[in-house]
Amino acid sequence: MPKINFQDKFAKFSEHWTPKVIAEMNDYQFKLVKVKGEFVWHNHSDTDEVFIVIEGCLKIELAEQTIEVNAGEMYVVPKGLQHKPYSDEECKILLVEPKGVVNTGEAEGELTASNDVWV
Secondary structure, eight states, rough: OOOOOHHHHTTTTOSSSOOOEEEEEEEEEEEEEEEEEEOOBBTTTTTEEEEEEESSSSEEEEOOOOOEETTEEEEEOOOTTTTTEEEEEEEEEEEEEEEEETTTTTTTTTTTSSSSOOO
16 A cells, blocks of 8 residues: 555545545544534544544534644544534544544534545
């Protein structure tokens, strides 16, 4: 398998809130996503969700607080916890999650992205 350059992969798409698979390891996928604006409140009842910020600043709103995650930082949202990610400016993120996870959890809607889209 060839090495993967995040910036090269980010350059291949421009849309926001549509994770793109760049690699798989066992039953996990590594996904790049560009975000800007607000997402939806949602949770993942069967898995934790990790946000690794490559560039920019991501905010994750929780019931009692808002977590700010900057470039070079990561945050793990425990499974079942309601959360709403958002970013004032474009933010580039690496997600690591089990294959088949729907980006909006059980809150399907217009921001629900197709799974297994590779870039």
